[in-house]
Amino acid sequence: MKLVKLVALTLSLTLMMVGFAYAGKDLDAVKKKGFLQAGVNGGVFGFGMPDEKGVWRGLDVDTARAIAAAIFGDADKIKYTPLTAQQRFTALQSGEIDVLTRNATRTLTRETQLGLNFVTVNYYDGQGFMVPKKLGIKSAKELDGATVCVLPGTTTEQNAADYFRNNNMKMNPVVIESTSELAKTFFAGRCDVLTSDASQLAGTRAIAPNPKDYEILPEIISKEPLAPAVRQGDDNFRDVVDFSVMAMINAEELGITSKNVDQMLKSKDPVIKRFLGVIPGNGKALGLDERWAYNIIKQVGNYGEVFERNVGVNTTLGLKRGLNALWTHGGLMYSVPFK
Amino acid sequence: MNDTTNNPREHLAAPIRKIGAIAWLRENLFNTWYNSVLTILTLAVLWMIVPPLFSWAFINSLWDSSAEACRDIDGACWSIIPRNVKFIFLGFYPTGQEWRPILAMLLLLGLVFYSKERKRWKKALGWYWSIGLIVMGTLMYGGIFGMPIVEPAQWSGLPLTLMLSFFGIVAAYPLGVLLALGRRSRLPAIKTLCVVYIEMIRGVPLISLLFMSSVMFPLFLPEGVTIDKVLRAQAAIIFFTAAYIAEVVRGGLQAMPRGQYEAADSLGLNYRQTMRLVILPQALKIVIPPSVGILLSAFKDTSLVVIIALYDILKTTKVTLSNPKWTGYSTEAYVFLAVLYFIFCYGMSSYSRRLEKELHTGR
Secondary structure, rough: OOOHHHHHHHHHHHHHEOOOOOOOOOHHHHHHHHEEEEEEOOEEEOOOEOOOOOEEEOHHHHHHHHHHHHHHOOOOEEEEEEOOOOOOHHHHOOOOEEEEEOOOOHHHHHHHOEEEOOOOOOEEEEEEEEEEEEHOOHHHHHOEHHHHHHOOHHHHHHHHHHHHHOOOOOEEEEEOHHHHHHHHHHHHOOOOOEEEEHHHHHHHHHHOHHHHHEEEEEOOOOOEEEEEEEOOOHHHHHHHHHHHHHHHHHEEEEEHOOOOOOHHHHOHHHHHHHHHHOOOOOOHHHHOOOHHHHHHHOOOOOOHHHHHHHHHOOOOOOOOOOOHHHHOOOEEEEEOOOO | OOOHOOOOOOHHHOEEEEEEEEHHHHHHOOOOHHHHHHHHHHHHHHHHHHHHHHHHHHHHEEEOOOHHHHHOOEEEEEEOHHHHHHHHHOOOOOOOOOOOHHHHHHHHHHHHHHOHHHHHOHOOOOOOOOHHHHHHHHHHHHOOOOOOOOHHHHHHHHHHHHHHHHHHHHHHHHHHOOOOHHHHHOOOOHHHHHHHHHHHHHOOHHHHHHHHHHHHHHHOOOOOOEEOHHHHHHHHHHHHHHHHHHHHHHHHHHHHHHHHHHHHHOOOOOOOHHHHHHHHHHHHHHOHHHHHHHHHHHHHHHHHHHHHHOOOOHHHHHHHHHHHHHHHHHHHHHHHHHHHHHHHHHHHHHHHHHHHHHOOOOO
16 A cells, blocks of 8 residues: 555656647747747857856857747746757757757758758857967968867867868877866967867967967868757748847847837838838738847847857957858848848 | 982883884884885875965965956965855756755755664654655745745756755665565566666666667657656666666675575565565665665766756856856866765765664674
């Protein structure tokens, strides 16, 4: 009898923790659930990481918040699932999460064989080089014969070797397993160059004993377009995610920020009026509230604001816009027309 | 004149070289030439290590400062712990509700402490535990008495570590005993099943079980059904620990002389009574040391959930370290964690030694 009770208690406790997440075929399922389940990175500063209080922060986190704002009119109707690199695509395929905003590079195989749909890129990353300023090197082309600190077994090592070979330069790799050890070695002067993704390099420079002594070279030797992803077979939802990212870029193009978005509602410009839903149409087409773009900008901000807040020059990472500037400023950020 | 010749021998104090500290030194540290060399070498090494370590840890260190202030010192930056104490210990648990997991953990430790004395092992204790666990669950989950609901996905830090290890150990032990009995069963079906289970689980590392539970398992579930990540990891830990416990307990069962079984048979006890009253109490007592070893490693193994992105106390610390502000102070953070783990493990092993002594019946 006791045993039966115990089993019953265990079972009922277990059932309490089993969720029936009907992550279904369309937007309505997410709407019915009442929140967006976003897969994020758990430990990359500036992109997806909890702060001292356990509040999620980062460029990817804000992207997910924008999607929640578009769907629910409330950027806080969101739950985060921190995922490792191995788990991220399974979590999306199995329906554990609705959208993956976890610095994933869009590639052909992921798009086809893994059954994913990537949307507009929210950060253009790429591999770069960092050198001590005192070497006086201004371009990666001058690195012939340099000792290069690099993480083993990653595409990073391969990319660097390819780059040196293509430019007929000699490379002496210093291979070190952990990121923090790699940084310490570089700062101790055991190698001339540190190579990694440009956004990581900035983070590494930030922890240098004297960050001003180091410089990130302008050459980017690999393409890493990081984009949010959804499952295939969910086109309406894909559009919502896609245009949520695009809305942030478009707002920056139009000069709409979270500060001035309320005045912009009174703007005479039909482009802005359509964008913010004063002239209706866009919302209905996406299956969202007409104020969806307004909600994104009001609660999360435009792309420039999100960039500067999380990774920009005034943050610890101190990244310049670079490729992530608007196309009008020499970058790659470009939004399709909202009409 | 020489007075001493007249004094009785026994009044003489023993020569200084035969008593006290010096004698002990001569006896133990300088008794042969190579021991003397080793002693001096050891002292030299200690002299090289300890003072710098001491000044790093205590003299030149900062205990509560900003990360920027730590840049200018040579010593340890212990500030990383107090400045991130909320996230390291409680992770994502909502701000303002911190008292709930703290109270739940205190309750758990209190119950463990109360259960230490063997004279309290009565039926009432079972009730205390049941009530205690329900109260703890309620505190953590909330939903009543005006406490907002906090989902298991947000349970992290020390509460998660304690939960995974406590339930891992408590559920794995009885399962392990059952498996051990099953493996020695005369019924071929049960025996095969248990052998296959034990050997399969023991044949793979815990990491791969955790990966299966977190990456593969969700794909087998019907569309739309998800099981909480924490629960999946918990199940993996239980299944893994149980297989090891089973083999240890089987060792205890095999150490029982045949006479014990025959005596029980001759008293007319059936299988269950034999096991419950005669065999298991003795067998389990014999295997206290190895099972404590397994429980200790199960406790430490819970930190492997890091690789499936569960935020136990190791992961929360690592996340804190990925903040560029604090990245440079990994040594301090890991030392702190080591001390914390040591306290728990030492507590468990010293208790097991006491239990062994108390249960010793001089067989």
